[in-house]
Amino acid sequence: MILVTGGAGFIGGNFVLDWLKDPSNEGIVNLDKLTYAGNLATLESLKDDPRHIFVHGDIGDEVLVAKLLKEHQPRAIVNFAAESHVDRSIHGPADFVSTNIVGTFNLLECAREYWNGLDGAEKKAFRFHHVSTDEVYGSLSATDPAFTETNSYEPNSPYSASKAASDHLVRAWFHTYDFPVVTTNCSNNYGPYHFPEKLIPLVILNALNGKPLPIYGDGQQIRDWLYVGDHCSAIREVLAKGKLGETYNIGGWNEKANIDVVKTICTILDELQPRLDGRSYIEQITYVKDRPGHDRRYAIDASKVERELGWRPAETFDTGIRKTVQWYLDNPDWVEGVVSGSYRDWLQKQYS
Ligand code: NAD
Numbered sequence: 001m002i003l004v005t006g007g008a009g010f011i012g013g014n015f016v017l018d019w020l021k022d023p024s025n026e027g028i029v030n031l032d033k034l035t036y037a038g039n040l041a042t043l044e045s046l047k048d049d050p051r052h053i054f055v056h057g058d059i060g061d062e063v064l065v066a067k068l069l070k071e072h073q074p075r076a077i078v079n080f081a082a083e084s085h086v087d088r089s090i091h092g093p094a095d096f097v098s099t100n101i102v103g104t105f106n107l108l109e110c111a112r113e114y115w116n117g118l119d120g121a122e123k124k125a126f127r128f129h130h131v132s133t134d135e136v137y138g139s140l141s142a143t144d145p146a147f148t149e150t151n152s153y154e155p156n157s158p159y160s161a162s163k164a165a166s167d168h169l170v171r172a173w174f175h176t177y178d179f180p181v182v183t184t185n186c187s188n189n190y191g192p193y194h195f196p197e198k199l200i201p202l203v204i205l206n207a208l209n210g211k212p213l214p215i216y217g218d219g220q221q222i223r224d225w226l227y228v229g230d231h232c233s234a235i236r237e238v239l240a241k242g243k244l245g246e247t248y249n250i251g252g253w254n255e256k257a258n259i260d261v262v263k264t265i266c267t268i269l270d271e272l273q274p275r276l277d278g279r280s281y282i283e284q285i286t287y288v289k290d291r292p293g294h295d296r297r298y299a300i301d302a303s304k305v306e307r308e309l310g311w312r313p314a315e316t317f318d319t320g321i322r323k324t325v326q327w328y329l330d331n332p333d334w335v336e337g338v339v340s341g342s343y344r345d346w347l348q349k350q351y352s
């Protein structure tokens, strides 16, 4: 078994689905708190798969985590669980401290105790893979070189500060206890099952629903976009071959200004599902108040993971964004379940 946390969220869900597609991979225990961002509909295709064990719970629950480790004896933990939305962290940072920092601390401590009890080959093979973000490095100017693993940490939002703190804990557990960790710091992901409060899915759905497409500030902020399937393949590589105690930057070499991303989505929708009035979705673009403390530019230098582990993304932005728009057009039921509130009702019924 491997233990995945946050595997009902966007990237964790994609990781679980991709992992279990390969019959030679072992099973997954998937621990997820099912916050607003967790969605069991993402895992619907696994409902009869005995290799997937879903556990509804919190990474901060010491008793539960210790029990799961004892019961399933995983050979690795991949920690996706987090509060992940920068805007939410500005409105309410407490959950970010609680899950991203205290939750990761609890997971590390439970895992360390479990690992201490392993012997021989099992102890040597064990891995704790911490999934983190490029936002810990802060913001770049237009001419700065892309982030490398040696950039200093300069987080600017409550979200990135909480992720930076968790990265520091992971690093310290390696240096102090020889606990076998690897960390990946990835750029902005997009793709299927992305919760529609983040830019790309929000724009696709607002466009189709005739709503404004909100652009913060001047729309010239730059993000470095990576298709989620490529992030999952990078995690598999690092988990299999990454050097203990190392961090690896993961990115798609796809720097884009927000306004250009939104215009690209509009153009694809104009082709795949034209507006009834024949006009372009671009007309729905609306400039709104900027995000407080909005980081101007992120860019990942992913040459270390390519050089040392041979990983490169398979998708370009053009291929990945087209697949993504098509996925949202093809999956109205998933979207409806997430946005209508019926999914919350179902959870109440199923888990209360
Ligand atoms: P997400 O918000 O879509 O999913 C997070 C998942 O974690 C949800 O299923 C949620 O229910 C679960 N969760 C939250 N708190 C929990 C807790 N206390 N215990 C157990 N489960 C809990 O996030 P995502 O976009 O899939 O991001 C996954 C990870 O990747 C995060 O650690 C994030 O920081 C990191 N990351 C995200 C991106 C991105 O672009 N989305 C990029 C780089 C790194």
Ligand code: DAU
Residues within 6 Å of the ligand: 084, 085, 086, 087, 132, 133, 134, 135, 186, 187, 188, 189, 197, 198, 199, 200, 202, 214, 215, 216, 217, 219, 221, 222, 223, 258, 291, 298
């Ligand atoms: O860089 C990696 C990070 O990418 C991850 O660590 C985070 O978990 C993930 O949420 C993402 O953070 P961002 O803040 O970059 O993603 P978001 O989709 O919220 O915003 C992308 C850009 O678009 C950002 O510059 C803000 C802008 N934006 C966002 C929204 C929701 C808008 O202009 N309008 C919007 O309505």
